[in-house]
Amino acid sequence: MFQGEFSNNMDDKGRVSIPAVFRDTLKSHHADERIVITRSPHTRHLVAYPMREWKRLQSRIAATPPSPQLRAFKRIVLGSAQEYTPDRQGRVLIAPAMREYANMERVIHFAGAGETFEIWDRASWDRQLEADLALARDFELGL
Amino acid sequence: MFQGEFSNNMDDKGRVSIPAVFRDTLKSHHADERIVITRSPHTRHLVAYPMREWKRLQSRIAATPPSPQLRAFKRIVLGSAQEYTPDRQGRVLIAPAMREYANMERVIHFAGAGETFEIWDRASWDRQLEADLALARDFELGL
DNA sequence: ATTGCTTACCCACAATTCCCCACTAAATGC
């Protein structure tokens, strides 16, 4: 499980450290540090999948009946997907197109999301959080 | 049961002592000092769950029908959740992202809340208390 | 082939976190 939130800095070359906690999860639960990073179709941020989860997503896509929406989804998600292996310092180099898509400046925010984790520009994340707070403010769980 | 209120100081490294009473409750009622600390979606403070309660919350979330509010709730609560084990002095190191969220300065206020307990910045707590007093002024319990 | 750009790999430093010990102040027992 990927849990917790962390902010790291992207350097001038476009590299960011994956939070150590997440790398540990990859190694211990997946025995494989490789991740696939792709666009989130919902809002402008990126999503990182451990290999196993990525394969799962692929088969879910394959099992979905074709439609214009699915084709759009595939272009957004599959089209941009790229495999990354962290370097010896635990960093990955985010491709320029992805940086633009997610409006990434310097401060990158990582947020655990269970089987995957999200990668945001910090300012975008802050905005999203505000919006989420407003949405969830009056929300109560059933028991 | 977590009851009572306590204020402790966060040191320069971001560590705060969990009130001894709460640690005792954890050990005696839960046989497990680990807690999960996460954001409260309602106001800007944190909530600490003993492991057992955290699992309960997870299953309540899983049993709730999907909705935009639930997704927001999950982002806020599950995404930021992190497991902590107090150090030998009974302290935990609050992650920077969480400190910011709850506007934590130096004085941290702990408030028992039954099965969980809340962690506030002291000033925020004082303000909240004022607001609560105003709200509860004319309130009477039914029987 | 040469130049210029990008990426991969490596090293070095800085910052953060973890683990331990020590001190103070408050609470407890006699």
Next chain:
DNA sequence: GCATTTAGTGGGGAATTGTGGGTAAGCAAT
């Protein structure tokens, strides 16, 4: 009241994590 325990606080130092560059290898365009 005085000694003893316990809670909370501060800090040192080692280990881990994050950051910044340097250099060499790969590739594309000239």
